[in-house]
Amino acid sequence: MFCYCCGSLNFKANSVLWKELIDEWRIADFEVDYINKQQGLQCAGCNSNLRSIALAFSIMKCFRYSGLFKDFVKEKQIKDLKILEINEAGSLTQFLSCLPKHTLSQYPDVDMMSMKFKDESYDLVLHSDVLEHVLHPVRGLSECRRILKPNGVCALRFQLL
Numbered sequence: 001m002f003c004y005c006c007g008s009l010n011f012k013a014n015s016v017l018w019k020e021l022i023d024e025w026r027i028a029d030f031e032v033d034y035i036n037k038q039q040g041l042q043c044a045g046c047n048s049n050l051r052s053i054a055l056a057f058s059i060m061k062c063f064r065y066s067g068l069f070k071d072f073v074k075e076k077q078i079k080d081l082k083i084l085e086i087n088e089a090g091s092l093t094q095f096l097s098c099l100p101k102h103t104l105s106q107y108p109d110v111d112m113m114s115m116k117f118k119d120e121s122y123d124l125v126l127h128s129d130v131l132e133h134v135l136h137p138v139r140g141l142s143e144c145r146r147i148l149k150p151n152g153v154c155a156l157r158f159q160l161l
Contacts, residue, residue: 004057005069005095008045016040046070052090055157059124062153069095084117084147086110086127089157096126107133112140117147125154 002009016039017032027035042049048056056069065072072078073095082101085093096102110116112127112134125144134140144154 003043003045003048003068004053004060005048005091006043006046007068007070008043010044012042012044013037014040014042046091046094048091051157052092055089055126055128055155056092056095059126059153059155062155073099081123082121082149083124083126084122086112086125087130089126089128092126092128112143115143115147119146120149120152122147123149123152125152126156127154128157131156 001011003011013036015036017027017035021027022032038050040049043053056072060067060069060072063072063078065075065078069092079099080101081099083096083099083103085096085102085104087106088104089096093104097104107130112130113136125148127144131137131140141154148154
């Protein structure tokens with residue numbers, strides 16, 4: 001296994017769930033293992049967890065790029081993209097922040113159900129751990145679609161628990 005963000009082969013495992021929470025939420029052992037792996041297994045090089053690594057991989061696939069995310073953001077075609085990141089997308093912000101047309105908007109500055117951006121203004125809309133907190137998630141996704149340029153990409157990661 002290697003990190004699609006930085007290329008490191010070294011990972012560290014951290015437990016993100018604690019006994020009291022596991023007991024209170026009645027989380028099964030297999031779910032504890034899954035969540036600890038998904039959220040707690042981190043690249044030792046860039047601190048990306050599996051969720052961020054998977055999101056980076058998916059974004060690169062959408063733009064037909066094979067390689068590392070740290071190199072992806074240096075490509076001329078990517079530097080020309082207008083990107084909206086709604087809340088920090090885990091560890092990906094450290095890579096995206098070098099892009100000249102990258103905008104990071106955080107709650108409450110941006111209301112995902114009524115965004116103040118022009119129609120068809122972004123090539124990539126990226127959000128992380130936002131949709132599950134939106135009162136009307138379909139409306140939030142509709143807003144993402146509205147502000148995407150034709151053939152634009154909406155990439156998201158959300159909490160399953």
